[in-house]
Amino acid sequence: MGQSRLLSLALVSIFLLRATERTFLGVRQQPLHYLARRARSCSAPDTPAMSSVSFSHVHIYCDALKDLAEYKKLEAKLNEFGRQPLENVAAGRDAWLALASSHGNPVTGERDPQKWTGHKQDVVEQMLVGLGWRVTGFGQTASTRSVAVTSSDNEGVKFVITAHKDKSMADFASADGHPAAKRQKSEKEAFDHLGESHLERFSQHQAGRQGVAVLGFQVNSGELDGIVAKYAEKHPKLLPPGMPKEYPGVRILEVYAYYQGEKGTTEVDCGTMLRFVECSDQNADHSVLPGIEKVPATFDPSSLPAYCDHWVSNVVSRRGFLDTLEDTLGFSPKVDFNAGVVAAGEAQIESTVTGNEPGTFIANEQIALKDQSQVYLPINNALSEVGHVHLYLQEIGQGVQHIASRVADLPALVQRANDWRRMTGAGVSFLSIPRSYYGSLTPKYLHKVAGLDDVMAQKVAASLKAASVVDASDIVDLDVSKEKILAALPEGCDEDLVTHILRARYGNLYALLRDNIGEETYLRIVRNNVLVDVQGEDLLMQIFTSSILQRAPGEEAPFLEFIQRVCSDRKDPVSGEPRPIKAGCGGFGIRNFLTLFLSIEVSKATKARGEAEAVGNLGLATYYGSMVDAFTSQLDESNPVLTAISDAMTAEGEALEAGNGPEAAKWAEEKERGQQKLQEISKKYKDSMQSVPSSCDSRLGWFLDARSVEEKAPSKCNADASICKKHSSIADLSRSLSCTAVKEVEQRVVFGVHGWSALSVLATTATMSASPSLNVDARDLRLRGNSPMSKKGQSPTAVPEVSTGCGGDKVARGIATGSRFGLIFLLAFLGWPGALIEDDATHRKILASLFLTGITLVALEDVIRLDKAAIMLVLASVMWTYHAAQKHPTKSEEGHELLHHELSKGLTDVGSVILFLLPAMGIVESIDHMDGFAAVTSFIVRYTQNNPDRLMPMICTLAFFLSSVIDNLTATIVCIKILKRVVPHNQDWRHSCGGVVVVAANAGGAWSPIGDVTTTMLWIQHKISTFGTVVWLFFPSLVAGFAPLFGIWWQAKKCQKGSLRDDAKREVCAASNSNGTATLLVGMLCILMVPVVKMVTGLPPYLGMMMALGVFWLVAEICELGAVTDGDEEAGTAHTLRGVPAALHKVDLSSLLFFTGVLLGVAALESAEVLERYAKFMEE
Structure with missing residues (x-):
């Protein structure tokens, strides 16, 4: 139990280690801005000769x-x-x-x-x-x-x-x-x-x-x-x-x-x-x-x-x-x-x-x-x-x-x-361009192009939607006839309005090209999703295929682009003679990047607004309406700036072609001003969208960042629960999820940071038909009943505060028992709300909170009296269940396939770690079973029996340097095993000593390229060098590894702690009479072989560790090492257990399951990009 608990301290750091690893390996270095502009003169001395x-x-x-x-x-x-x-x-x-x-x-x-x-x-x-x-x-x-x-x-x-x-x-x-x-x-x-x-x-x-x-x-x-x-x-x-x-x-x-x-x-x-x-x-x-x-x-x-x-x-x-x-x-x-x-x-x-x-x-x-x-x-x-x-x-x-x-x-x-x-049934497809890219019909459009006042514009837009001329996303039917439009218009509208309505099918394009092309050409462009850009008098039409060379949906892959350049006739202004056509006329579609992106966002927000209006969620409709307005305004505000940039680029090119340096410089400055203006517009609308409450969810209808809620619960289910209002009741929340009949009881909830504990209460409340007053505090993970509960409709998560006649441990045990049920219910029901959370940021926050909750419960293992392996296995399953709800096949077939791929990758990572730890723990357990550590224990006892305060420096030094040549987890296992044989288990500072050993082993692994998983990965990727790592990290690692040691050493001297176990002292005599020394040497040589195999072959470390166990096992069998007589507890008789097979029975399976749960939880965080974003946060 002690060994596994100490090992768990090392595992708590995996989250931070993996995030740090992504900072170096996953988040790529961003390049510097390209500020220097090269001279374009052919006579420039530093310009290399151009190859044809x-x-x-x-x-x-x-x-x-x-x-x-x-x-x-x-x-x-x-x-x-x-x-x-x-x-x-x-x-x-x-x-x-x-x-x-x-x-x-x-x-x-x-x-x-x-x-x-x-x-x-x-x-x-x-x-x-x-x-x-x-x-x-x-x-x-x-x-x-x-x-x-x-x-x-x-x-x-x-x-x-x-x-x-x-x-x-x-x-x-x-x-x-x-x-x-x-x-x-x-x-x-x-x-x-x-x-x-x-x-x-x-x-x-x-x-x-x-x-x-x-x-x-x-x-x-x-x-x-x-x-x-x-x-x-x-x-x-x-x-x-x-x-x-x-x-x-x-x-x-x-x-x-x-x-x-x-x-x-x-x-x-x-x-x-x-x-x-x-x-x-x-x-x-x-x-x-x-x-x-x-x-x-x-x-x-x-x-x-x-x-x-x-x-x-x-x-x-x-x-x-x-x-x-x-x-x-x-x-x-x-x-x-x-x-x-x-x-x-x-x-x-x-x-x-x-x-x-x-x-x-x-x-x-x-x-x-x-x-x-x-x-x-x-x-x-x-x-x-x-x-x-x-x-x-x-x-x-x-x-x-x-x-x-x-x-x-x-x-x-x-x-x-x-x-x-x-x-x-074969060939290529093209990116589906939202119709809003080409144009849409809104009251604002009618006011702008047709001069209608606001009231009439609203009336006309509503009439056209009612007649299905315009759909819920404000898009005009591409094949609509003039007759159908006239029939739909309210009385008092003239026929000129029909022209504007028909033109709304391609209104954005018409603003660029006007009457230079006909209606038939406009409609061909719209029907075929062709993008259009203008630079000067030149026209660029472009389209992108869907990804080619793609194995699975959602994967990044190359694609093809097809373009048509319509170049204007160019004549010399002096002679009137035709001038050569400019290569690349029409540009490269800068306008399309911005307008296409904004059009996609407008379409999504318009669709969401229509869905909210259909179910009567006016608050949500207003929210998405503000998004439509913001994106449309950004597009309207950006368009003239884009035109100015395009014109300046054209004029700059013509000036350079004519050899007019001052004129070219003037237009270059004009282009730079336009680019700066565009940056300001982008930042303005980016900031404005960030100010819109992003935590407002379209189905839950509540704010995750709300701090308090207090309201009488209605007595019946109401499908039209208020959405996105600051004061929503928990009863409303549970009703919107499961429509459970909630009686009129007062609900009072104190929300924790970012609402993670609120979700816990939500998940629990949605499963009850009635509940007493609940109190959830983010600082105390237990749910406590504030008043005696009636026998009918008792909450399984609350513990009655009544006199039981029990005291001390019994009371604590009773509270812990009640807390167990509460935690089980919380973890069991925290998965399914994932289907209702559609905001990615909220989704990531909840996943991170779940993981941190699990780690907290592991740290409180002795208090809540729940095994950490069980907690982590349930937590990992809940995290993946919650994460999977976002990518259920009914939502997205592609997302579901991607999730399976990510889960398989997570299982691969888990498997590599477990296959490393299992043989490592097997070797260490075998050495211990065959009295291999007796020699080390004997040496430590001889050296420290008169000076117990020397004990921890010796073990920490061993852990520090041993982890630099073998993996730090293996070094921790070895040193903890020795520590257990020396330090009495009845002294409460034993866990503190073990914690210092874990710190020393992790610090020792940091200064060696092969001593830690993270540094090894950086070393393999050539991100760090061997010499630089040792030189620059040895002293900081030494300080980090031994600084906590002085606190333990000082406490041992002050409290006169550090006495040795009696059986450890007896091993001083027994060591010389056993073949444990040979077992220890063989085992350590096999473990030291692991980094050598890894460096020579480039194979994953777990293969080297498996080979080390196999070699050690064969040597032990051939040389008949470690015959040990143990007692059979079930039969009450004595029998002989021999060698490695007997030792493998002692490997702590619960620790391996704990590792599995932690790594699967980390994999869920990785899949949801929590680690990537945390790494970016650390980098910034």
């Missing part, structure tokens, strides 16, 4: 590919299907099914369009069906298979896709994404860039995911050596050995794209690579790369050619990647969005578009469409722990986020992809 690179290809690594023949069968079926006249989607579906008789169902078989999902798709099939592209190249090595997929213009986009013939990308990495065990290297591939080793490298640095592994560029003949020289001179870490590779007519250079952090000061990120291809023979037989042979392909008539536009990376250090590209390729920033400009709510990123200056004359739109010489590489980094960029970096790591391609008619491409997916 152009877009070539993108190389994807995926889980699996079909044989070439299979894809060609699919192409033949698609080509015949494309030649058939199709009246509508239904007819097309019938025609597609009819083709199965002659063509079968190649690649993935027959698909039901209604069941189409974006994950677990064959990416080649998606491109063939959805985009109309074809396989134009094929190659294979001994272990891999590769295809080249292009659009109908072979000079356009080129995707090389490679997969292993037998293994998925996940097979190349361990379950947690770290490098797997060393594998047998495959034979050297004839074409290195298609080899298995690259799939393995990429997988091990991209969490085992599929992804865009290589960005490929074409360079002019003779220029590759210059790029190699630049990398060798300025970024040698990024240049792998053996580069460049030479093939007939082709030379290939591959370099690592990113550093792990800042350039030069951190190691290389070995995931994504850049590839430079130099062709001396333009008539080579290969398709895109050596090893990929050309394959004939036929395209269906509806296929549109596509061309490379830009490739986007998410990185840790944006400036580091920018500087690297400038140093080696001469790239320079083209567009720079400062911190806070690209922001919506708490999501903030910085983004810079860098690129080359090819000097290509672009005379018309056709040339602009097909030009591949202008390279643009947008680079993003996250400034907050919110948003898709941060999630991508956290989940996968640095890499290519998406690939953008240009087309001549974007609405046509999107319409084709959507129709073919609905007909064939």
Whole structure:
């Protein structure tokens, strides 16, 4: 009992240790703002010569590919299907099914369009069906298979896709994404860039995911050596050995794209690579790369050619990647969005578009469409722990986020992809853009555009909703007729109002483009979810596909972007001659990031407001209405600023092009002012939304931060309980949850910090039909009845305060017994309210409070007289039950699958710890069982029997240095075992001594790279060095480990404590007569073998500990160590127990179960991002 209780002290620190670990490993360092702007003059002395690179290809690594023949069968079926006249989607579906008789169902078989999902798709099939592209190249090595997929213009986009013939990308990495065990290297591939080793490298640095592994560029003949020289001179870490590779007519250079952090000061990120291809023979037989042979392909008539536009990376250090590209390729920033400009709510990123200056004359739109010489590489980094960029970096790591391609008619491409997916059940889907992005009809809109007063505007809006012209989210029916609108309008409205109502279907777009495009084009854009942005007189249309290469819903994964640039005619103002079209006209969609995000939030809030109004919750409707107003106001206030920024960027570019430096500087300042204004607007509305009571929950209808509630409970259930009011009764709460009939009794509740104890009362009250007055105090976890209870309807959680005739221990035991029932009810019913908590912040607070409650109960084990293992097992189950309620299949199938994945990962972590502790405790227990510690005890007794105050310094010194070479938990087990054999159990300071040993062992593990789980993980990740760790942490660890020792030492001298156990003194004589010394040496050598195995093999420590137990067991069996005679308590007879098997019976199973409960609880916190946010709090 004493050993397990002392061990539990070490476990209490796991929460803080894991959070600290995430501070170093999980929360990535944020880069510095990119403040320096490089001079753009060609004569600048520090500007490197620019290499003439152009877009070539993108190389994807995926889980699996079909044989070439299979894809060609699919192409033949698609080509015949494309030649058939199709009246509508239904007819097309019938025609597609009819083709199965002659063509079968190649690649993935027959698909039901209604069941189409974006994950677990064959990416080649998606491109063939959805985009109309074809396989134009094929190659294979001994272990891999590769295809080249292009659009109908072979000079356009080129995707090389490679997969292993037998293994998925996940097979190349361990379950947690770290490098797997060393594998047998495959034979050297004839074409290195298609080899298995690259799939393995990429997988091990991209969490085992599929992804865009290589960005490929074409360079002019003779220029590759210059790029190699630049990398060798300025970024040698990024240049792998053996580069460049030479093939007939082709030379290939591959370099690592990113550093792990800042350039030069951190190691290389070995995931994504850049590839430079130099062709001396333009008539080579290969398709895109050596090893990929050309394959004939036929395209269906509806296929549109596509061309490379830009490739986007998410990185840790944006400036580091920018500087690297400038140093080696001469790239320079083209567009720079400062911190806070690209922001919506708490999501903030910085983004810079860098690129080359090819000097290509672009005379018309056709040339602009097909030009591949202008390279643009947008680079993003996250400034907050919110948003898709941060999630991508956290989940996968640095890499290519998406690939953008240009087309001549974007609405046509999107319409084709959507129709073919609905007909064939295969292809691609696109992000669903909320209709509010394009426009909505509100009284405010009618007042603004039609000049209606507030009363009439409200009346018109209500009439249109009643006639189903406008839905509950304020969206106008896309196919509504003028006649239906006229019939719905109240009397007195003129026909001009109909025009404004119809225009509300795309009102936001009309504000940008006015009458420059017609209604039909507007509706095509809206129907196909196309995003629109304007820069100067140029138009950008863009759309994003759903994630590709995604195994499971909810996972971060790359995606594709398609854009159409509509460039305005440019003429020289002096000569009137046509001027070349500007590459990248229309910009990169900064307006869309903000407007799309805000539109999504407006749609969500509008829907929630409608639901609240439908059930009569006016308070909640007002709350969501304020959100709609805030987001709409931010959008309205931001739009003119975005327009000003866009115009300033256009004017700055034109001034630079004309060589007018002062004019360019003026517009640059104007752009900076606009960006600063946008930051101020974002901050203003972010602060205003934070002031809205976020703890107001849509179903519970109460404030978690309320401090007091006092109200008479109604006598019947009332479904229309008041929502979001500051004074709600507990009866209202229980009624809203279970509609339990609550009698008229006075309820009085004192809420604890953040309402966590209020939830406990809520959970308990909802299970009772009647209850006496309750008093819950956050400082006292027991529930106490304030008055005698009637026999009928007694509360199982209250203890009557009546005279029982018992005193002392009996009274305490009675209170503890009542408290047990109360705690059991609290823990048992704290899970199910999770289904009603929809606020993530509240959800995390409650989970953290539950965990801290459990830890508190463990610390009070002696007071409440409940075993800590039972408490933690129940707590872990309740935490996961509560957490799972948020992701129940009825709420979100994707969330439910993700929860199962996270729970499996938590069980993996638990298993690794238990498999480490079980053999460690087995070895220590075996040494003790075989009298192995007798020698150590003998030495300690001899040295301390006349000076008991020497005892603790000796044991703490042993713990401090022993934990530096073996795990600190194992060192704690060893030293506690010795301590138990020396210190009498009847002295109440024994636990204090044990606590000091735990502190010493933890401190000793901190200064050694292999002494503690946390430091070991940091060491393996190369976050710390061996020399630096020892030098800088030894003295602080020494102080931390021995400072508490002086208090115990002083107390021992003052109180004259520290006497030794009599049986320990007897061991002085017994030690010399046993073979315990040999047992101790063998056991300690086996334990010391664990870090050696870990360092040499790289295997997890638990495998080393299992091997140590096995070796120790074999040696004990062979050498017949430790024959011990014990008494059989059940039979009352004596028998001989021998060796390790007998010792394993003594291993404390309850401690292992306690560890299991704690680790599962920590896993629940990790799944809910509690640890991540706590780590961020510590970092800030």
